[in-house]
Amino acid sequence: MVARIINGKQRAASLRQEIAIGVEHLRAQRGITPKLVAILVGDDPASALYVRRKGEQAASVGMHSESHQLGSDISQARLLALIETLNRDEAVHGILVQLPLPPHIDKAAVLRSIDPAKDIDGFHPVNVGMLASDSEAASDRIVPCTPMGCMMLLADEIASLEGLAAVVVGCSNIVGRPMAQLLLQARCTVSIAHIHTRNLPDLIARADILVSAAGAPGLIRGSWIKPGSVVIDVGINRVPGEAGQGARIVGDVCFEEARMRASAITPVPGGVGPMTIACLLENTLRAAIAQTALQGSARFRSARSSDPA
DSSP: OOOEEOOHHHHHHHHHHHHHHHHHHHHHHHSOOOEEEEEEESOOHHHHHHHHHHHHHHHHTTOEEEEEEEOTTOOHHHHHHHHHHHHHOTTOOEEEEOSOOOTTSOHHHHHHHSOGGGBTTOOSHHHHHHHHTTOOOGGGOOOOHHHHHHHHHHHHHOSOOTTOEEEEEOOOTTTHHHHHHHHHHTTOEEEEEOTTOTTHHHHHTTOSEEEEOOOOTTOBOGGGSOTTOEEEEOOOEEEEOGGGOOEEEEOSBOHHHHTTTOSEEOOTTTSHHHHHHHHHHHHHHHHHHHHHHHHHHHHHHHHHHTSOO
């Protein structure tokens, strides 16, 4: 058996086409263009490149985008003041603060300061709670982008996830934990593991679905993979290139080994990564639609309250 390669670039391109149609529909029906605002603190080249790509892809689907690049020495108070200004701006529908932040800034306080309705990363405690409580209303929750993208890729590969054994390796708030919640909601039997899990090979050997987000290059060997399983590798790890050719990007799973046992597998790069930004745009569109509906309701209530008795 040689696994089918799951093409995340192709799936992300298809999703962006759907988003572009939704953006145009919202503009035509409501006169609203979704706007995404990114905040970058410091001058980390990788973060700057990521923010730039988000802006370019937002523009490619017809959205407005804006970025604020702030010095690494900015005070937490000034950062929070900027976020509050964006929270109050009805023209802004999505706000993201690029992580990591400098050590002197409280990441949790910053993420809590973003209006949950504009928190398109899905990191605000309100959105985390909505996901954990299995709220089904699309307007009630925003799902973290990488797990959302993983679920889309899985849905393309597996007709029904119900009853399947799923193992998530990694327990971060960004990927591992929300990924497990989404798999539970899809009626999988879910196990969460990490790099300290005992007997990890035995656990993985029982997985119909394996999602690895441990951030540990080559952690999972191909011989551990259950034959016929679907493998989603979220890991993005820089390792030295061969023959001194600089760094290269690899996942958590030993790809060439695993593809000889799995039925389908994501490559790194080119698998989950492209889906993350596409899902960020999907969240921005959803947020814009929800906020437009709320604003319309608020204006209607205001108009009614001014009617003569």
